[in-house]
Amino acid sequence: MKIYKGSSTSNALVRTTTAPTILSAGVKDNVIPTKAEAVVNFRILPGETSDGVMKHLKTVISDDRVKVSMLEGHV
Secondary structure, three states, X not given: OHHHHOOHHHHOOOOOEEXXXXXXXOOOOOOOOOOOEEEEEXXXXXXXXXXXXXXXXXXXXXXXXXXXXXXXXXX
């Protein structure tokens, strides 16, 4: 398993991956948005769970202002 972690190409074979797919925020380039949304795709490693990924995500973000939820119909 160590050999896979050394390469960015094979690293995804041994861990859950994260890919932001949709980002939405402000509508003007000179105004800081008051709200932002993101859809993030997780390819979960066999043996891990979506609940475990959500728990890890909330721990890493560690900000009560950020709301994290799963899209309905996606597990």
